[in-house]
Amino acid sequence: MMAAVSWSGVAVAVTAACVALHVAARVLDAVWWRPRRLEAHFAGQGVRGPPYRFLVGCVREMVSLMAEATASPMPASQPHNALPRVLAFYHYWRKIYGATFLIWFGPTPRLTVAEPDMVREIFITKAAAFDRYEAHPVVRQLEGDGLVSLHGDKWALHRRVLTPAFFPDNLNRLVPHVGRSVAKLAETWRAMASAGGGEVEVDVAEWFQAVAEEAITRATFGRSYVSGRVVFRMQARLMAFASEAFRKVLVPGYRFLPTKKNRMSWGLDREIRRGLIRLIGRRSGGDAGEEDDENAEMKHKDDGFKDLLGLMINAGAVNKAMPVEDMLEECKTFFFAGKQTTTNLLTWATVLLAMHPEWQERARREVLAVCGDDAGELPTKDHLPKLKTLGMILNETLRLYPPAVATIRRAKCDVTVGGIAIPRDTELLVPIMAIHHDARFWGADAAQFNPARFAGGAARAAKHPLAFVPFGLGSRMCIGQNLAILEAKLTMAILLQRFDLKLSPNYVHAPTVLMLLYPQYGAPFIFRPRQSQPSD
Numbered sequence: 052m053m054a055a056v057s058w059s060g061v062a063v064a065v066t067a068a069c070v071a072l073h074v075a076a077r078v079l080d081a082v083w084w085r086p087r088r089l090e091a092h093f094a095g096q097g098v099r100g101p102p103y104r105f106l107v108g109c110v111r112e113m114v115s116l117m118a119e120a121t122a123s124p125m126p127a128s129q130p131h132n133a134l135p136r137v138l139a140f141y142h143y144w145r146k147i148y149g150a151t152f153l154i155w156f157g158p159t160p161r162l163t164v165a166e167p168d169m170v171r172e173i174f175i176t177k178a179a180a181f182d183r184y185e186a187h188p189v190v191r192q193l194e195g196d197g198l199v200s201l202h203g204d205k206w207a208l209h210r211r212v213l214t215p216a217f218f219p220d221n222l223n224r225l226v227p228h229v230g231r232s233v234a235k236l237a238e239t240w241r242a243m244a245s246a247g248g249g250e251v252e253v254d255v256a257e258w259f260q261a262v263a264e265e266a267i268t269r270a271t272f273g274r275s276y277v278s279g280r281v282v283f284r285m286q287a288r289l290m291a292f293a294s295e296a297f298r299k300v301l302v303p304g305y306r307f308l309p310t311k312k313n314r315m316s317w318g319l320d321r322e323i324r325r326g327l328i329r330l331i332g333r334r335s336g337g338d339a340g341e342e343d344d345e346n347a348e349m350k351h352k353d354d355g356f357k358d359l360l361g362l363m364i365n366a367g368a369v370n371k372a373m374p375v376e377d378m379l380e381e382c383k384t385f386f387f388a389g390k391q392t393t394t395n396l397l398t399w400a401t402v403l404l405a406m407h408p409e410w411q412e413r414a415r416r417e418v419l420a421v422c423g424d425d426a427g428e429l430p431t432k433d434h435l436p437k438l439k440t441l442g443m444i445l446n447e448t449l450r451l452y453p454p455a456v457a458t459i460r461r462a463k464c465d466v467t468v469g470g471i472a473i474p475r476d477t478e479l480l481v482p483i484m485a486i487h488h489d490a491r492f493w494g495a496d497a498a499q500f501n502p503a504r505f506a507g508g509a510a511r512a513a514k515h516p517l518a519f520v521p522f523g524l525g526s527r528m529c530i531g532q533n534l535a536i537l538e539a540k541l542t543m544a545i546l547l548q549r550f551d552l553k554l555s556p557n558y559v560h561a562p563t564v565l566m567l568l569y570p571q572y573g574a575p576f577i578f579r580p581r582q583s584q585p586s587d
């Protein structure tokens with residue numbers, strides 16, 4: 052009996068040891084042997100990069116390169132040569148290893164691809180072999196489980212349902228509303244200027260956020276704008292908490308701790324859900340009494356406006372394909388994807404107009420000629436396509452300072468791109484900003500502000516038609532780009548019509564990246580109201 056017990060004990064111990072050994076071997080393979088095999092695999096095809104370091108990959112070097120680059124502002128001699136500052140690691144390693152190289156995000160391989168022909172394969176011809184990158188849970192909590200992160204059939208359904216909201220004819224109906232919100236902002240600045248000796252200094256980022264928030268709230272909720280605005284205000288507070296948590300992602304499980312901020316976030320999240328569910332319930336029940344007074348006039352004019360919520364409710368009613376939970380996540384996603392990106396475009400466009408007064412004057416002359424010089428008159432939907440110079444300036448802004456500086460894909464299977472065999476689960480980093488700054492495609496003046504290069508349209512601005520991709524490419528290209536351009540053109544036109552603007556002496560030119568491209572020390576400008584002049 053004794054012998055039987057001890058033999059079974061030994062068997063258990065041996066099995067446990069085998070399992071432990073197996074697990075240890077798998078872990079060691081994942082964090083050491085596999086990276087070494089992959090390094091050899093890519094090196095055999097001429098693709099090299101900084102060496103893999105146990106567990107951390109190249110993250111330490113990346114962090115120190117980025118910290119060094121952001122320690123001082125841009126040199127005055129080359130203000131727009133921002134790539135070495137914004138994507139310091141890319142700029143540094145590209146000089147050593149060429150345009151396509153391998154880096155390590157921990158034990159995960161990331162192939163860096165900045166050749167437009169390869170980018171075409173990844174996003175268009177071989178797109179089926181790639182998936183969107185799974186964002187960190189904290190980022191996902193911020194961006195919602197909507198279009199940005201969906202895959203397969205569910206993504207295709209949502210994209211189909213939501214696309215009509217972004218057709219130009221539909222978006223044109225937003226022009227008066229967005230215009231009025233910018234005019235209100237301009238009025239505030241004008242009043243501040245007259246109280247302050249004829250000019251006013253403002254940091255534009257926060258103000259532009261209000262404009263972008265207005266546009267995305269109208270696009271999402273249409274006639275339920277006022278109730279929607281209450282929900283999105285809470286969402287804005289939630290985003291502020293979550294982006295603070297984003298800076299603490301290195302503390303594992305931080306987001307689950309019942310800290311004061313976390314508890315407030317959870318409470319807000321519940322409130323947002325309740326608010327949206329109430330709103331959806333009212334709209335699904337066809338409650339026409341839900342519009343408020345402010346919107347009575349809008350309701351009349353906006354008959355037929357396709358807002359995102361209405362499109363989703365219809366889809367849910369028709370084939371039950373969109374449960375309420377999915378609608379909630381989409382609302383979150385659109386708020387996240389639509390607000391900060393457009394704010395950044397507006398901010399950088401203002402920086403560039405202030406840094407280049409000759410272009411500011413050219414754009415203003417065009418605005419006055421097309422839209423008139425009466426500060427009481429708002430530009431209309433028919434004016435916007437005629438603002439060609441402003442369009443070129445916005446494109447040049449998106450080229451030099453793309454709000455989304457890079458995007459990532461993951462290979463779902465073994466696949467060949469640009470003749471390079473890429474094993475399954477390799478990540479591909481496409482540094483949009485690096486392609487936009489590449490002198491091979493943009494010429495010797497690639498780091499200079501020259502909107503004239505877009506005079507013949509975006510596709511012909513560079514030597515390669517795919518060297519300009521601020522909104523991505525292929526089927527997952529930005530769904531909101533028409534809205535972003537509409538907002539940006541309208542806002543800049545109204546501001547140019549009403550103000551001369553210049554950089555504040557307190558402005559420090561220091562673009563940096565925290566998810567999106569930001570001015571590191573804010574964006575203070577001086578606005579001086581213009582006297583109405585006859586347009587020539």
Ligand code: HEM
Pocket residue numbers: 183198199200210267270384385388389390392393396453454455458459520521522523524526527528529530531532534535
């Ligand atoms: C200047 C402003 C904007 C820029 C630079 C921008 C940039 C981008 C880029 C580069 C992508 C593709 C990412 C990838 O392929 O990995 C994208 C996707 C997306 N954008 Fe934008 N965006 C802007 C404004 C907006 C606005 C205003 C909205 C919403 C109203 C929006 C909603 C989205 C959504 C939902 C996706 C995911 C599309 C899909 O996967 O089907 N974006 N954006």
